[in-house]
Every structure is written in C-alpha cells, then in structure tokens.
Amino acid sequence: xxxxxxxxxxxxxxxxxxxxxxxxxxxxxxxxxxxxxxxxxxxxxxxxxxxxxxxxxxxxxxxxxxxxxxxxxxxxxxxxxxxxxxxxxxxxxxxxxxxxxxxxxxxxxxxxxxxxxxxxxxxxxxxxxxxxxxxxxxxxxxxxxxxxxxxxxxxxxxxxxxxxxxxxxxxxxxxxxxxxxxxxxxxxxxxxxxxxxxxxxxxxxxxxxxxxxxxxxxxxxxxxxxxx
Amino acid sequence: xxxxxxxxxxxxxxxxxxxxxxxxxxxxxxxxxxxxxxxxxxxxxxxxxxxxxxxxxxxxxxxxxxxxxxxxxxxxxxxxxxxxxxxxxxxxxxxxxxxxxxxxxxxxxxxxxxxxxxxxxxxxxxxxxxxxxxxxxxxxxxxxxxxxxxxxxxxxxxxxxxxxxxxxxxxxxxxxxxxxxxxxxxxxxxxxxxxxxxxxxxxxxxxxxxxxxxxxxxxxxxxxxxxxxxxxxxxxxxxxxxxxxxxxxxxxxxxxxxxxxxxxxxxxxxxxxxxxxxxxxxxxxxxxxxxxxxxxxxxxxxxxxxxxxxxxxxxxxxxxxxxxxxxxxxxxxxxxxxxxxx
Ligand code: SF4
Numbered sequence: 001x002x003x004x005x006x007x008x009x010x011x012x013x014x015x016x017x018x019x020x021x022x023x024x025x026x027x028x029x030x031x032x033x034x035x036x037x038x039x040x041x042x043x044x045x046x047x048x049x050x051x052x053x054x055x056x057x058x059x060x061x062x063x064x065x066x067x068x069x070x071x072x073x074x075x076x077x078x079x080x081x082x083x084x085x086x087x088x089x090x091x092x093x094x095x096x097x098x099x100x101x102x103x104x105x106x107x108x109x110x111x112x113x114x115x116x117x118x119x120x121x122x123x124x125x126x127x128x129x130x131x132x133x134x135x136x137x138x139x140x141x142x143x144x145x146x147x148x149x150x151x152x153x154x155x156x157x158x159x160x161x162x163x164x165x166x167x168x169x170x171x172x173x174x175x176x177x178x179x180x181x182x183x184x185x186x187x188x189x190x191x192x193x194x195x196x197x198x199x200x201x202x203x204x205x206x207x208x209x210x211x212x213x214x215x216x217x218x219x220x221x222x223x224x225x226x227x228x
Numbered sequence: 229x230x231x232x233x234x235x236x237x238x239x240x241x242x243x244x245x246x247x248x249x250x251x252x253x254x255x256x257x258x259x260x261x262x263x264x265x266x267x268x269x270x271x272x273x274x275x276x277x278x279x280x281x282x283x284x285x286x287x288x289x290x291x292x293x294x295x296x297x298x299x300x301x302x303x304x305x306x307x308x309x310x311x312x313x314x315x316x317x318x319x320x321x322x323x324x325x326x327x328x329x330x331x332x333x334x335x336x337x338x339x340x341x342x343x344x345x346x347x348x349x350x351x352x353x354x355x356x357x358x359x360x361x362x363x364x365x366x367x368x369x370x371x372x373x374x375x376x377x378x379x380x381x382x383x384x385x386x387x388x389x390x391x392x393x394x395x396x397x398x399x400x401x402x403x404x405x406x407x408x409x410x411x412x413x414x415x416x417x418x419x420x421x422x423x424x425x426x427x428x429x430x431x432x433x434x435x436x437x438x439x440x441x442x443x444x445x446x447x448x449x450x451x452x453x454x455x456x457x458x459x460x461x462x463x464x465x466x467x468x469x470x471x472x473x474x475x476x477x478x479x480x481x482x483x484x485x486x487x488x489x490x491x492x493x494x495x496x497x498x499x500x501x502x503x504x505x506x507x508x509x510x511x512x513x514x515x516x517x518x519x520x521x522x523x524x525x526x527x528x529x530x531x532x533x534x535x536x537x538x539x540x541x542x543x544x545x546x547x548x549x550x551x552x553x554x555x556x557x558x559x560x561x562x563x564x565x566x567x568x569x570x
Contacts, residue, residue: 028558029315029452169317173560193536194555200563203535204338207568211345212377 007162009066009075009116012155015162016109021185022162023171030188057084059092066120071159077117079135094121096132097142106134108154111145115155118147235443236264237520238274239513245272247284269293271446273439275516294446298438307442309449318452321557322470326457333386335473335556335564336460340393341380342477342566347400348373349569350480354407354488362406369403372396390460393476400480404429412491414498424508428501429487431509432519436483437475439523440546444478445471447546451554474549477566482542486526490519535565 008026015022024030059082067074078099085093096117100110111134118129135142145151165172176191183189193199236252238245244255252269254262266287271294272280280288280295288295289310296307325331348370355366376396383389401420408415417429425431445455445468458469460476490496500515511519527543540548549567556564 027315028318171558171560188551190536190551190555193552194560200338200535200556200561200565203565204341204563207345208341208377208381211348212374212381 005072005163005166006067007071007073007159007166009073009077009113009120011162012113012116012158013109015158015165016107016112018174018177018179018183019161019165019172020174020189020191021183023165024185024189026162027165027169027171030185058082066117066124068120068123070123071116071119071156072163073116073120073159077121080117080121088127090125090127093127094118094125094129096121096129097135098132099135099137101137106143106145110134111151112155112158114145115147115151116159119152119155234264234268234270235524236269236272237524238272238278239276239517239520241276243274243276243278244281245278245284246281247287252284266291266293271296271442273442274298275520292450294442294449296442307445309446315452318554318557319454321559322453322457325557326459326463329386332459333384333389335553336386336389337380337383338564338566339460339473339476340389340396341377342568343393343479344373344377344380344396345566345568346477347396347480348377350484351400351403351407358406359409365403365406369399372399393460407488407492409492411494411497412488415491426507426509428496428498428509428511429491431501431511432487432490432496433483435511435516435519436487436523437479439520440475440478440483441468441471443543444468444474444546444550447550448474448553450547451550453550453554453557474546474553477549477568478545481569482526482545486519486522490522495522532570534568534570 011022011026014025061080061082062078064077064080065074066077077096079097081095081097082092083095084091087093096114098110098114098117100106114132114134118132121127121129129147131144131146133142133144173195174191175195180186180189180191236254238254240256242257243261246253246255247266248263250266252264252266252272253260254264269288269291272288274280274295274297278297285295285308287293289308292310294307294309297305299305325335351366351370351373355363355370358366373396376392376399380389380392383392397420401417405413405417408417415429416427418427420433421427421430422434425434448455448470453470455468455471457463458471458473461467461469461472463469495518496515500512500518501509502512503509527541529542530539531542531545532538533540533545533548535552536548545567552561553564555561
C-alpha cells in the first residue's frame with residue numbers, strides 16, 4: 001500500500017452508513033451539496049454549546065486538525081474540550097465533542113468517528129483519552145461516549161476497511177436499501193439501476209423492437225378489433 | 229445535483245458582469261440591468277462581446293459555473309471552467325474505452341439507436357396531427373428510420389454505425405418540410421446545411437444545437453468526463469466530441485421540436501432573418517432573444533425519464549445522461565441507456 005494514502009475522519013461516517021457511499025465520495029470524489037449537508041454545515045458554523053464551554057476551568061478549541069501516523073487517518077474535530085486533570089503530563093485531558101444535526105440517538109457511525117478522533121488525540125498528545133461526547137444540536141443534549149476496547153477495535157477495523165477501498169480504488173455495487181431514501185448521494189449513486197443486471201441491454205432491445213416493430217404489429221397495437 | 233440550472237445569456241454588446249456579494253450584476257451602458265444569485269446559475273453564455281471581472285470569473289470557476297463565449301455568428305469560441313470534477317480515474321476509464329473498439333462500438337451504437345428512435349418518435353408524433361398531404365412523407369420517413377434501427381442492431385463495426393447515422397439523418401431531414409404548417413410553409417428547407425447555414429431553418433437548428441452542445445459539455449464536465457473525447461464522433465482538435473455524442477439523442481426532442489413550434493406558431497417568421505452577401509443566413513437580434521427565451525422555458529418542462537423511471541425536467545436530462553454514461557464507463561451498467569421519448 002502506498003504510504004501516501006490517508007483516510008479522512010469523515011470517511012468513517014460514510015463507510016458505516018454505506019460502503020458505496022464512502023467510495024463514491026472518497027474514491028470517485030463525488031459530493032453533493034444538498035439541503036442536509038448545507039444545513040449541517042450551517043449548524044456547525046453557528047453552534048456554541050450553551051453551558052458547556054462556559055464551565056469554569058475548561059478550555060475549548062474548535063475545528064481542531066487531527067491525525068494519526070500509525071492509522072494513516074486525518075481530519076478535523078468539531079470541537080475538543082480540555083478538562084483539567086492533574087494525572088496528565090500537561091495538566092489537561094482532551095475530550096472530543098462531535099456536533100450532530102437534528103437526530104435524537106447516536107449511531108454506531110457517530111461513535112466510531114468520535115473514537116477515531118480520540119485515537120488521533122492520544123497519538124498527538126501522548127495521553128489517554130477515555131471519553132468524549134456527542135452533542136445533538138437541535139435538542140441541546142449531549143451524550144457521553146466511552147472509548148472501550150470493543151469500540152476501539154471496531155474503529156480500527158473500519159479504518160482498515162476504508163484503506164482497503166481506497167487502495168483498490170473500488171466502488172462496490174450494493175443493492176438498493178431503505179437507507180437509500182435518506183442518502184444525499186442517491187441521485188448520483190442511482191442504486192436502483194446500477195445494482196441490477198443487464199438492464200440496459202433489455203432497455204435497448206425493447207427500444208429497437210418497439211420502434212422498429214413490424215408494421216403489422218403497429219397497426220394491431222393501434223387497436224383494430226375487427227382485424228381478421 | 230442542482231435543480232435550478234439557469235443559464236445567463238448575454239446578448240447585448242458591451243455588457244459588463246461583476247460580482248457583488250453572492251450575486252452576478254449585469255450592467256449595460258452604465259445601467260444595472262439584472263442581479264442573479266450565483267447559486268441559481270449553472271452557466272453563463274456570452275453571445276455578444278462581454279466583460280467579466282476577474283473576481284466573477286474566480287467565483288464562477290469555484291462554483292462550477294461554466295462560462296462560454298460565442299462569436300457574432302453564433303460560432304462557439306471558448307469556455308472557461310475550473311479543475312474537472314470527479315476523478316482522474318474516470319477520465320482514464322473514458323480514454324481506455326475510447327481506445328477499445330468493442331466498447332466504442334457498443335456506446336456509439338446505443339447513442340445512434342437513441343437518436344434514430346427519438347427522430348422516429350418525433351415524426352410519428354407529428355404525423356398524428358399533420359395535414360393529409362403531409363402524412364405520407366412522414367410515414368415513409370419513419371418507416372425508413374425503423375429499418376435503420378433494425379440494421380443498427382446488426383451492425384458489428386463502427387463504420388456502418390456511423391454510416392447508418394448519416395443515412396438516418398438525411399431521411400429524417402428529407403421529411404422535415406412536411407412538418408411545417410400554415411404560414412411557416414414560406415420557409416424553404418432543402419436538407420441540412422450548416423457551414424454556414426444557408427436558410428432560416430438551418431440557422432435556427434445550428435443555433436439550437438450550439439446551445440444544446442454547451443449544455444451537454446457542461447453536464448459531462450460536471451460528472452468528471454472529458455467533453456472532448458468521444459465515441460461516435462472521432463476526436464478532433466477543438467471539437468467537443470463527447471458533448472456531440474451526448475447531444476445526438478436530444479437533437480430532435482429538444483431543438484427540432486422547439487424550432488418547429490416557434491415557426492409553426494409564427495413566433496419566428498422569414499422576416500426575422502438576414503442573409504449576408506455570400507448567402508449565410510443569420511437570426512436578427514430579436515429573433516435570437518425569442519429563441520433564447522423559448523429555449524430556457526423548454527428546459528423547465530417536465531418529462532418522464534424512461535430508464536430511470538422518474539419525473540425530471542428537460543434541463544436536467546443532459547446531466548442525468550452524463551451520469552449514466554459515467555456509470556457505464558465505470559462498468560456499473562451493462563451499457564449506455566440513451567434518453568428516449570415515448
Ligand atoms: S443511495 Fe444507497 S447505495 Fe447509494 S450511496 Fe446512498 S445508501 Fe449507499
């Protein structure tokens with residue numbers, strides 16, 4: 001594998017939602033700015049976590065650039081809080097917070113993405129990062145996430161899988177699923193036609209038959225019940 | 229994919245375009261004429277000499293808005309676009325496909341099948357409400373197109389496919405005068421000629437095809453394909469061969485339909501054209517505007533996409549076809565499904 005290849009943190013979200021989506025965005029470089037992504041971005045720009053950064057003794061950094069040489073992964077965290085902690089060499093323990101748009105529940109994808117940020121922070125700062133949080137903008141609610149060994153393993157596995165897709169430059173074909181309805185890439189992915197088989201050959205054949213259909217067939221189709 | 233695919237046409241000499249906030253401001257002779265939000269724009273087409281500020285150019289390039297320039301006679305001169313979208317991998321696949329005779333044949337054949345089927349549909353449709361004396365030539369032409377479709381299905385080499393395309397086009401345009409109604413019969417039409425167009429109908433067709441080719445080129449660039457590397461059309465310096473390929477199936481349902489409806493409804497008359505000394509025919513300025521407005525309106529019209537099975541607009545069809553072509557080149561479809569009208 002080429003040492004140049006890096007996985008972006010956001011790719012993990014995409015990968016866990018749908019392998020094809022991850023490949024369309026990160027291998028094919030397709031992106032679609034639609035209402036969802038635009039409103040998500042606006043929220044990111046505006047959100048200011050009421051009550052949390054104000055807590056005494058905490059430092060907050062926004063749009064923090066993160067990366068891990070070991071995992072070959074990089075990107076940005078929305079926000080990293082630094083909680084005072086005497087057991088850390090620097091006196092601060094990083095605590096990543098990922099902002100989510102109007103959703104109530106955290107998904108596996110959210111937790112994996114957050115955990116990947118924690119893995120980067122651990123490598124960059126040389127401290128343990130045991131916990132972080134997801135913040136649900138619309139409800140002003142936050143949910144703590146513990147980076148236990150199971151979550152860490154799932155995260156590393158997802159990163160490896162994404163590296164695999166990039167290395168092979170592969171865009172997998174996946175069958176249409178209910179989640180496609182909510183997928184912002186659906187109009188470019190065309191899951192209902194790309195996952196099918198030999199649909200175009202049938203379409204072309206029908207077309208020729210219909211248009212070049214013999215004249216008898218045509219007048220029949222025009223509906224002449226009295227035709228002998 | 230954006231749903232607002234507006235094109236800003238510049239038709240007045242000496243128009244200035246600059247950027248104010250997130251808008252394009254159009255100024256003609258020191259007078260502000262229009263203000264269009266950038267995000268509503270897909271392309272800017274300059275049909276007259278125009279000034280664009282570097283700031284506006286930069287924003288257009290970044291927002292993926294294509295800017296194209298045409299000469300006074302409607303001849304395409306240049307287009308400005310940023311880094312191609314999509315991925316270099318797709319363009320490599322496109323170039324490999326263009327070098328592979330088998331793939332080229334299948335793509336070219338599908339394109340011509342789409343073109344001939346649509347041309348035939350167009351004649352069949354017109355036949356229904358044609359005058360008695362026009363029915364026979366229309367029927368005869370559409371019967372010939374049916375035969376060409378059959379022959380295409382059997383064509384196993386590129387040359388016969390190209391040959392059949394030429395013959396089908398000739399048969400189709402032979403029937404074209406039968407499509408003229410009422411006062412529009414004053415227009416004479418003796419087959420297709422284009423360099424330069426030598427009668428008003430040919431001038432209209434050429435103008436419409438030039439606009440459609442730009443829309444197709446923009447759509448192809450939008451999905452990351454190189455508009456200059458084609459399959460049916462051979463590569464030639466300065467020619468957008470793939471855009472011409474993509475345009476084939478859309479010629480009659482988009483441009484021909486528009487041209488005929490404008491002349492048959494007497495929105496354009498023989499007096500709206502001027503003939504140069506050497507015989508080239510041009511649209512007068514007002515006629516150009518009439519045509520551009522009608523072209524823009526036609527793009528808003530909705531249509532059913534037969535392969536995708538969804539409702540869309542004519543303006544989006546080139547984009548959907550470009551996407552389907554990209555999916556074909558990536559091997560995700562078993563062939564290219566041309567857009568066809570039912
Ligand atoms: S439309 Fe469906 S298959 Fe395609 S990327 Fe989205 S979720 Fe995946």
